[in-house]
Amino acid sequence: MNDWGILYAKSMTLTEIQRALTTLDTKPRQSLGQNFLHDQNLARWIVARLGLHAGDHVVEIGPGLGALTEHLLSEDITVTLIEKDRSMVAWLAERFRDSRVELFHMDALDFDLRNLYGKGPVKIIGNLPYYVSTPLIAKFASALSPASILVLTLQHEVAARLHAQPGTKDFGAMSVCSSRRWNVRYVKKLPASVFFPQPKVSSAVVVFERKAAETIPPCDEIVFESLVRRGFSERRKQLRNLLPEFKERWSSLCADLGLSETVRAEELSLATWEKFTRSVNPVEAQRAEEMFDIVDENDSVLGLRPRKEVHVNNLRHRAVHILITNEKGELFLQKRSIWKDRNPACWDSSAAGHVDTGETYEEAARRELGEEIGIDCPVTKIGRLPCSPETGCEFIEVFQGRHEGPFRLASLEVETGAFFPREQVLAWLQRSPADFSPVFAQCLPFLGGARGDSSRLSGTQISACAPVPVSQAKSGA
Numbered sequence: 001m002n003d004w005g006i007l008y009a010k011s012m013t014l015t016e017i018q019r020a021l022t023t024l025d026t027k028p029r030q031s032l033g034q035n036f037l038h039d040q041n042l043a044r045w046i047v048a049r050l051g052l053h054a055g056d057h058v059v060e061i062g063p064g065l066g067a068l069t070e071h072l073l074s075e076d077i078t079v080t081l082i083e084k085d086r087s088m089v090a091w092l093a094e095r096f097r098d099s100r101v102e103l104f105h106m107d108a109l110d111f112d113l114r115n116l117y118g119k120g121p122v123k124i125i126g127n128l129p130y131y132v133s134t135p136l137i138a139k140f141a142s143a144l145s146p147a148s149i150l151v152l153t154l155q156h157e158v159a160a161r162l163h164a165q166p167g168t169k170d171f172g173a174m175s176v177c178s179s180r181r182w183n184v185r186y187v188k189k190l191p192a193s194v195f196f197p198q199p200k201v202s203s204a205v206v207v208f209e210r211k212a213a214e215t216i217p218p219c220d221e222i223v224f225e226s227l228v229r230r231g232f233s234e235r236r237k238q239l240r241n242l243l244p245e246f247k248e249r250w251s252s253l254c255a256d257l258g259l260s261e262t263v264r265a266e267e268l269s270l271a272t273w274e275k276f277t278r279s280v281n282p283v284e285a286q287r288a289e290e291m292f293d294i295v296d297e298n299d300s301v302l303g304l305r306p307r308k309e310v311h312v313n314n315l316r317h318r319a320v321h322i323l324i325t326n327e328k329g330e331l332f333l334q335k336r337s338i339w340k341d342r343n344p345a346c347w348d349s350s351a352a353g354h355v356d357t358g359e360t361y362e363e364a365a366r367r368e369l370g371e372e373i374g375i376d377c378p379v380t381k382i383g384r385l386p387c388s389p390e391t392g393c394e395f396i397e398v399f400q401g402r403h404e405g406p407f408r409l410a411s412l413e414v415e416t417g418a419f420f421p422r423e424q425v426l427a428w429l430q431r432s433p434a435d436f437s438p439v440f441a442q443c444l445p446f447l448g449g450a451r452g453d454s455s456r457l458s459g460t461q462i463s464a465c466a467p468v469p470v471s472q473a474k475s476g477a
Contacts, residue, residue, distance in 0.1 A: 114419075322350050
C-alpha cells in the first residue's frame with residue numbers, strides 16, 4: 001500500500017483533504033478554480049439529486065480528490081471522470097481502481113461527447129470551475145450531449161441567472177436559451193465554508209432535467225437563439241431597435257403577441273420568445289399533406305396519396321437511406337428531430353427520406369443529402385430492403401457516399417449529427433437498439449465490416465491527451 005492508502009478508506013474531511021494535498025506536494029490552483037468540497041453529508045445529498053438507477057452512466061466533471069465520486073460507485077453504475085489537473089488524475093487513478101471507472105486526463109471543454117454513447121443512460125455531475133461554467137454548461141447541455149439530467153454546483157450569480165424569471169434583473173439570454181430544452185431548478189445555496197479553500201462568493205446547486213419532447217413547441221432553434229441573444233445584447237434598448245429588420249411589421253407582430261411596441265427583451269417569457277420566432281420565421285415540423293407515390297408489391301407506381309394517409313393506412317411506398325463515411329471509415333449518424341412523426345429523437349442513417357413522385361431512388365438519395373445535411377456527393381447503391389412491416393411498408397434502397405463535412409443540418413428535420421467509429425456504432429446498437437431507427441439496423445450491414453482499433457482497457461481506464469505518470473495507467477484515445 002502506498003502512502004495515500006490510509007486516506008482512501010473513508011470520506012475525506014477537511015483535515016484529510018489538507019493531508020492529501022500535502023502528500024501530493026500540491027495546493028489548490030486558482031487557475032483551475034479548485035475548491036474542494038469537504039462536507040460529506042452535502043456530497044451525498046448532491047449525488048442523490050441524480051436519482052441513480054441500475055445501468056446509469058455518470059459523468060463527473062472535475063472530480064478533484066473524489067468527494068462526490070466515492071458516492072457514485074455501486075455495482076450497477078459506470079462512471080466517467082474528466083480531470084484536468086495531472087496530480088489529481090494520479091490520485092483518482094490510485095483511489096478508484098475499478099473496472100467501472102474510466103478516467104480522462106483532459107480539459108472537459110475538449111472532451112469528445114461521442115465517448116458517452118452506447119454505455120447506458122447518461123447523467124452529469126460536477127462542481128464546475130466558476131471561470132468556465134458557462135461554456136461547460138453549453139457543451140454538456142447541447143444537442144449532441146446524451147445527458148438526461150445535470151446536477152451542477154455553480155457560482156450563485158450564474159445559478160440565479162439560469163433560474164431567473166421574466167422581468168427580473170437576472171433574467172437574460174442564458175435564462176431563455178437554457179430553458180428551451182431543459183427544466184432548470186435552483187435547489188440549494190451553499191456557503192463558502194463547505195469548500196477548501198473557501199471561495200470569495202457563494203455557490204448553488206442547480207439541476208437541469210431534460211424536457212419531454214411533447215412540451216417543446218417546434219421552431220427553428222438557430223433563429224430562436226439568434227433573436228434572443230440579439231434581443232438581450234443591450235438591455236436598456238427596446239426590442240424593436242435591436243431587431244430592425246422587423247421594423248415594417250413591428251406593430252402587427254406586437255399586436256398578434258399581445259405585447260407593447262416598446263417592449264424590452266426581459267419582458268418576454270420563453271413561450272413568447274418561441275411564438276415570436278415562429279411568427280417571423282414560420283416553419284412546419286412536417287407536412288402532413290406532402291404527396292407520395294404509392295406502389296404495388298412489385299414496386300410499380302399505383303398513384304399518389306398524402307403522407308398522413310400513407311402512414312396511417314400502411315400503404316406501400318418508396319424510401320432511401322444514405323450512409324456517409326469519412327476517410328477514417330467513420331459513419332455519420334443523424335439524430336432525428338423530436339418532431340418527426342416516426343422514430344422521433346432516434347439515431348438514424350446519415351440521411352433518409354421518401355422518394356418523390358417521378359424521382360428515381362438515386363435522385364431521391366442525392367436530394368435528401370442536400371435537404372437534410374446540406375451536402376452533394378456521388379452515391380453508390382449498396383443494398384435494397386423489400387417492403388415489409390419492419391421497413392414501415394417501404395421499399396428501401398440503400399446508398400453509400402463519402403464526405404468529410406462540414407454539414408448543414410436541416411432545422412426541424414435533424415436534431416444533431418456526428419461521425420462515429422463503426423465498431424462503436426455496432427456495440428451501441430447491440431446494447432441499446434431502442435436508440436436507433438429500426439430501419440437503420442437493417443441498413444447498416446450493407447456497409448460492410450467495422451474498421452479501427454476496438455481494443456478495451458481493463459481496470460480503471462485512463463484516456464489522455466498526454467501520457468499519465470501512474471504506474472498502472474494505460475494510454476487511450
